[in-house]
Amino acid sequence: MAEESRRSIGVGLIGFGTIGKGVVKVLAQNAGVIEQRLGFPLRMVAIADLDTETDRGVDLSGIRFDSDAEGLIAAPDVDIVIELVGGYEVAKRFILAAIGAGKPVVTANKALLALHGKEIFAAAENAGVDVAFEAAVGGGIPILRSLREGLSANHIDRVMGILNGTTNYMLTEMEQTEEAFEVVLKRAQELGYAEADPTFDVDGIDAAHKLALLTAMAFGAELTYKEIPTEGIRQLTPIDFELAREFGYRIKLLGIAKCHRDGGEERIEARVHPTMIPLGSMLANVDAAMNAIEVRGDAVGPTLYYGAGAGEMPTASAVVADLIEIARELQRGGAGPVAPLSYLPHHLVPKPSVALDEQSGRFYLRFTVADELGVLAEIAGALGENGVGIESVVQKGSLESETVVPIIVLTHRANEAALRDALAQMDELQQVKAPTLVVRIEEEV
Ligand code: HSE
Numbered sequence: 010m011a012e013e014s015r016r017s018i019g020v021g022l023i024g025f026g027t028i029g030k031g032v033v034k035v036l037a038q039n040a041g042v043i044e045q046r047l048g049f050p051l052r053m054v055a056i057a058d059l060d061t062e063t064d065r066g067v068d069l070s071g072i073r074f075d076s077d078a079e080g081l082i083a084a085p086d087v088d089i090v091i092e093l094v095g096g097y098e099v100a101k102r103f104i105l106a107a108i109g110a111g112k113p114v115v116t117a118n119k120a121l122l123a124l125h126g127k128e129i130f131a132a133a134e135n136a137g138v139d140v141a142f143e144a145a146v147g148g149g150i151p152i153l154r155s156l157r158e159g160l161s162a163n164h165i166d167r168v169m170g171i172l173n174g175t176t177n178y179m180l181t182e183m184e185q186t187e188e189a190f191e192v193v194l195k196r197a198q199e200l201g202y203a204e205a206d207p208t209f210d211v212d213g214i215d216a217a218h219k220l221a222l223l224t225a226m227a228f229g230a231e232l233t234y235k236e237i238p239t240e241g242i243r244q245l246t247p248i249d250f251e252l253a254r255e256f257g258y259r260i261k262l263l264g265i266a267k268c269h270r271d272g273g274e275e276r277i278e279a280r281v282h283p284t285m286i287p288l289g290s291m292l293a294n295v296d297a298a299m300n301a302i303e304v305r306g307d308a309v310g311p312t313l314y315y316g317a318g319a320g321e322m323p324t325a326s327a328v329v330a331d332l333i334e335i336a337r338e339l340q341r342g343g344a345g346p347v348a349p350l351s352y353l354p355h356h357l358v359p360k361p362s363v364a365l366d367e368q369s370g371r372f373y374l375r376f377t378v379a380d381e382l383g384v385l386a387e388i389a390g391a392l393g394e395n396g397v398g399i400e401s402v403v404q405k406g407s408l409e410s411e412t413v414v415p416i417i418v419l420t421h422r423a424n425e426a427a428l429r430d431a432l433a434q435m436d437e438l439q440q441v442k443a444p445t446l447v448v449r450i451e452e453e454v
Pocket of ligand 1: 145174175176203318319320
């Protein structure tokens with residue numbers, strides 16, 4: 010009884026969009042179970058958003074709602090500030106203001122943390138307050154908590170996964186319906202999956218933001234977003250999905266991070282790109298807006314985390330989980346942050362990266378060429394001269410009326426730099442009519 014009669018914790022929300030609405034709903038509909046776990050209520054007391062007119066369809070009784078974010082941060086009944094504004098400058102200003110006021114912050118802003126995390130976490134450490142961000146990666150999947158807590162006994166070797174719900178939904182739809190990229194993108198936006206700027210999703214940027222956070226947490230490497238080679242899904246067409254299946258693969262946009270531990274030195278390989286993975290693998294069977302992340306530790310072996318990677322209620326679930334953890338800490342006297350990125354801040358150090366050119370693998374190549382005699386010999390010649398062996402060749406759509414055709418090549422294992430040299434050589438040929446699509450094949454999934 011004594012536990013339950015403690016004071017409540019007041020929450021203030023800045024940014025009342027889709028996820029914010031979900032947070033209000035979860036706090037209201039699960040108030041009972043949250044109090045049973047926490048021992049006291051968690052109450053939304055104030056919301057700030059520039060748009061105070063639109064009816065969000067949620068009950069706001071007892072909650073102040075205006076456009077005054079600074080007032081919200083300063084309010085004595087706001088113990089924890091949630092930042093769901095998104096973007097960089099304004100969100101950063103609010104987060105730093107909350108930290109400056111000694112208030113812990115919960116955010117889902119992976120873009121901001123990937124680029125400005127160092128400054129924000131340093132400010133939080135100096136002020137002795139928490140910054141929590143479970144919702145920033147994998148939507149509702151508690152992947153960050155798993156890395157920080159459940160796997161903290163391990164050296165992590167590899168983190169690999171489907172980190173963007175929008176593109177996974179789009180790839181699934183494009184494969185199943187053979188619809189065009191623009192059509193499925195519009196549908197993803199209507200379903201509320203896509204970022205405000207959809208290029209963040211379709212060009213792999215959102216996945217790279219998330220991979221930067223995962224890389225830091227998994228390997229103790231300083232945030233490296235700008236060093237992550239990133240490719241999106243714009244170039245994929247129905248023919249690629251059809252051929253992937255014929256070759257025994259599905260195409261997924263993967264974030265891949267590995268720690269190479271050679272002779273005491275740690276080097277980090279991190280990349281985001283469409284990847285062909287074996288049809289029977291678990292990641293290949295993750296469809297629609299779902300996310301899945303595999304983490305391999307030296308003691309635990311492979312582990313897999315699956316769930317809704319985007320959307321109102323799953324993302325709100327992660328935000329509220331952070332609120333509960335922080336509320337518990339505040340109630341105990343608030344010792345402040347320990348290691349938001351899993352490693353103690355002074356053990357989070359820059360680590361050299363492994364360049365793409367150093368890597369080897371098998372590749373799916375789609376050439377767009379003039380349907381002329383001898384073009385296949387030119388392709389084989391350029392690849393062969395650079396040491397890239399051919400495993401299979403398929404030509405599609407060789408109708409007499411067509412003058413430009415796709416030629417698909419599956420390579421043997423080859424060095425990426427050698428492949429790039431071969432492609433650069435081929436781009437010079439007048440028979441090559443468009444940039445060649447390269448999709449990496451990853452067998453060990
Ligand atoms: N746009 C993101 C996605 C939202 O599609 O995964 C969740 O981070």
